[in-house]
Amino acid sequence: MSDPVVVCEGLTHVYLRGTPFESVALRGVDLVVRRGECLGLVGPTGSGKSTLVQHFNGLLRPTEGRVWVDGVEIRPGTALVREVRRKVGLLFQYPEHQLFEATVFDDVAFGPRNLGLDPEEVQERVRESLQWVGLDPDRFGPRSPFSLSGGEMRRVAIAGVLAMRPQVLVLDEPTAGLDPEGRREILSRVRELHRKARLTVVLISHSMDDVARLCQRVVVLHRGQVFLDAPVREAFAQADRLRSIGLDVPRATDVLLRLKAAGLPVRCDRLTVEEVCEEIVRVLQGNQRWSSSEA
Amino acid sequence: MELLRSLTIGQYVPRASPVHRLDPRTKILATTVLVVVVFLVRDFRGLGVFAAFLAAAVALSQVPAGFALRGLRPIWFLLLLTLVLQVFFGGSSGGTVLWRLGPFAATREGLVQGLFVTARLVLLVVSTSLLTFTTSPVELADGMERLLNPFRRLGVPAHELAMMMTIALRFIPTLVEETEKIMKAQMARGADLDTGGPLRRARALVPILVPLFVSAFRRADELAVAMEARGYRGGEGRTRMKQLRYRAQDLWAGLVVLGASALVLWSGRI
Known part of the structure; x- marks a missing residue:
């Protein structure tokens, strides 16, 4: 599970x-992507995420x-x-x-x-890929890609990769500019690819909610350098650091941070709506028990 | 992959030099004069004076010299071809033969002629690129529009031409960026752009050109809507935020260019 794929x-x-237009996009980045993980890559606009990948x-x-992929160094050849x-x-x-x-x-x-695969293999791969992104190959295969909705076109592009x-x-x-339905669809497909097809996933996103829901680890880039590299819970526990460079924490975590600021003894390393609900219920129930035993 | 690197013709180099501060009309007219002069020059002495003047102008403009010469890179083949053709065919028949290659003879006169024509082309390219290095596309279009304005009565659509030029120049970098991105996306899907015969290579362009055209049309459409949404109805009655005004420096620059031109043309006759 943990051998490095990209170093x-x-x-x-x-x-x-x-x-005269020289600009430094990355400065001395050290990074390891481990096999089978889902890594979130976040950072303000212009921090070098796209250049890095x-x-x-x-x-x-x-x-x-230097860069190694699957143990082999990438050299011009x-x-x-x-x-x-x-x-990749x-x-x-x-x-x-x-x-x-x-079509x-x-x-x-x-x-x-x-x-250079033979036609049967090509056919099989196309059908399989379209199914992975939730498009019926028989229905969508013969259609023009330009007749599809934005979300569907994007899924076709993912299938192409x-x-x-x-x-x-x-x-x-992957979810930029899509409606909520399209976002949900893409994200659940990506999650499935990661869990069922055992793909290693690197997700660049501005949505901390998406990163929190999908990724195990977060790497934060800032001005071309690694600002933070930590498991997702640890990373989002550092709300102040993230906010100092214009990023944020997942919205659900933000609720806990505010409750804590208001004096409720909640733990703030919860990331999803479900986790946050549980945490609030736990704390409220704890409080109730406390007050009833007092009475 | 860095396409932008090789595209220095038509690229603006922002600096705060005296050349940059000139009115764009002055620079356009001066460049026109220089282009005419470079074609009128008949001898090496004139070209030398011209080159010295141009070097001084480049130095004054604070554009790095290496960068100014880089504009020649895309046309080095043309320059070489010109030189070779002139060496073999430039001198009128019966010149001093330097060496022979099959039926062709390189003559001394041809060599001189070739060097002359090549030098002339180099000076031509450098003087016109100095204009675009020191004048932003918007200024350039503004200047053109104002210069063409008197000809509107003759049916020259000055404003429309200037607007088209501004838009075209504005979108060159965007399209280059877009091309680069699409090329990368297709290469990530295993597209092979630089091997195979000419037919294969031409076919390899389809996956790049189709998305590029689709996006160019989409952009054009969006731009048209955005312009109309802000009330654009053509040039009639439009006012400008930045008014062009001739100043003393423009008069001096004009005199210097005319003086230099006269010197270039006369230097041969002394």
Whole structure:
């Protein structure tokens, strides 16, 4: 469960080096993604999250530092990089903008066909991937991707990455710009992929609620550096630190923080609505017992 | 992958130099004069004076010299081709033969001619890129509109042309960024963009061009709606936040450019 899949060591990335537009996106980032975990990657806009994950599959090369994927160091060498791209599936922000084929089936088949698989294997992978994202292959396969709703298009794009059968799935704000229904659908699919298909998931998100619900560990980036790297409960227990860089804690946790500030002896390392309800009930009942024994 | 790196033509370099502070109309007119002059020059001495003047202008503009020359990178092949063609065919027949390559003879006159034409092209590119290095796209379009305004009576749609130019320039970086993102997304799905024959490579562009066009049309539509929502109805009766005004420095700059041009053209005749 715990061997590393992606390792970054002293990773520094400078954009447009040697021009008047030079900017440092990452400074000496050390990071380990462990096999089978779901890692939340959060940070204010411009903190380097997207730059970081593009190193995971060789789309960007480190200016300094080193990156290993599945025990192999990524170096500029085409064969190796292609192998890495197969292992790490990367879904960009607004991935529905990358759809281009005439039918959903062909679009999802783009990846497997690039791998040079035979038609039966391609067909099988497309059907499987569409099912993983909750789209019926027979109904959606022949349709044009441009006729779908935003949430459906995004699920097709995710299926397109899944069809590569990656070991690691990196999602860059997969729920941005979707309605609540679309968000729920995507998140529950991702959770299923993580739990049932045993995918390692790296989730970039601005929604602390989503991170709290899905992830076991959180890495916070700030100005290109690792600001915090901790299990999800420990991370969100540091509300003040997170707020100091413009981030927040899950809304449910916020309720507990306010109750505590109002004098209720609640513990604040609860993250989901259910946990928070239990905690409030526990404390209230404890109080009742206390007051009744007093009487 | 960093496409932006190679695109320095048409790129604005923000600085607070005297050249940047000039009225865009002055710079456009001056550049036009310089372009005409560079084509009128007949000898190396004139080109030398021209190059010295241009070097002084680049230094004054505070644009890094290396950056100014980087604009030549996309056309180095054109420059080389020009040089080679001129070396072999430039001199009129019967020049001094330097060496032979099959049926072709490189002549001394051709070599001189080739160097001259290449130098002229380099100076042309550097002087026009100095304009875009020191003038923001908005200023440039403003200047163009004002310069074209007198021709409106002749049916020249000055405002529309300027607006189209502003929008086009504004969206070049956006489209480059978008292209880069789509390329990366398709590469993440195993797209192979740089191997195979020409046909294969052309077909590999489809997954990039289709999404790019879709998003360009979407952006155009959104932009049109946003402009109309803010009451845009074309140039009629529009006022500007930043009024262009000629100042003393523009007069001086104009005189310097004219003086330099005269010097360049006359230097050959002395």
